[in-house]
Amino acid sequence: NAGVTQTPKFRVLKTGQSMTLLCAQDMNHEYMYWYRQDPGMGLRLIHYSVGEGTTAKGEVPDGYNVSRLKKQNFLLGLESAAPSQTSVYFCASSQTVTEQFFGPGTRLTVL
Amino acid sequence: LAKTTQPISMDSYEGQEVNITCSHNNIATNDYITWYQQFPSQGPRFIIQGYKTKVTNEVASLFIPADRKSSTLSLPRVSLSDTAVYYCLLGDGGYNKLIFGAGTRLAVHP
Numbered sequence: 001n002a003g004v005t006q007t008p009k010f011r012v013l014k015t016g017q018s019m020t021l022l023c024a025q026d027m028n029h030e031y032m033y034w035y036r037q038d039p040g041m042g043l044r045l046i047h048y049s050v051g052e053g054t055t056a057k058g059e060v061p062d063g064y065n066v067s068r069l070k071k072q073n074f075l076l077g078l079e080s081a082a083p084s085q086t087s088v089y090f091c092a093s094s095q096t097v098t099e100q101f102f103g104p105g106t107r108l109t110v111l
Numbered sequence: 112l113a114k115t116t117q118p119i120s121m122d123s124y125e126g127q128e129v130n131i132t133c134s135h136n137n138i139a140t141n142d143y144i145t146w147y148q149q150f151p152s153q154g155p156r157f158i159i160q161g162y163k164t165k166v167t168n169e170v171a172s173l174f175i176p177a178d179r180k181s182s183t184l185s186l187p188r189v190s191l192s193d194t195a196v197y198y199c200l201l202g203d204g205g206y207n208k209l210i211f212g213a214g215t216r217l218a219v220h221p
Contacts, residue, residue, distance in 0.1 A: 045210075090154045097209060098143050099160065100157065102153075104154060105153070
């Protein structure tokens with residue numbers, strides 16, 4: 001099993017550009033999450049999903065959108081990237097909310 | 112939301128036991144206490160979870176006193192590979208309540 005995978009691993013955007021980050025899990029987990037982590041800080045929850053076709057806002061949702069059309073995939077979109085969105089983005093999945101399995105992360109730089 | 116407080120950093124030496132304490136004075140009745148470990152450039156990894164008293168697995172032990180206002184993660188005989196950031200979190204199944212703080216940066220020295 002691959003666990004949780006994220007695509008791409010690195011990306012550089014210019015201000016105003018858009019992009020989509022893909023998260024895939026092969027553990028048949030119901031719950032999926034997107035976090036961001038800024039240097040020297042803990043993770044902050046952006047959006048999450050409690051099942052296929054459902055999404056909800058987390059702690060820092062502004063500037064991001066998500067979709068969960070298939071149970072195994074959770075997409076994070078940036079419609080108009082800003083330098084403040086420069087961060088490392090982690091996706092996670094779980095069957096219980098407290099035991100989450102994380103992907104390797106996507107390092108995004110917005111110039 | 113219940114908040115956790117941990118030391119910013121700790122230092123230890125190989126072979127020693129390390130205890131990291133987390134304070135959570137406003138823990139809710141339904142909250143579980145969960146610890147994660149994060150290595151540089153990797154996502155966090157679940158270590159252990161508990162509700163009260165003591166929990167032990169192959170990696171660590173978790174001690175929770177009766178009032179549940181604090182908890183202690185114990186790592187027996189640490190090695191260099193235990194150098195990481197350790198996060199204490201509270202969660203009760205409300206998904207937006209799994210809040211990561213800044214964590215404790217543990218450095219293990221030879």
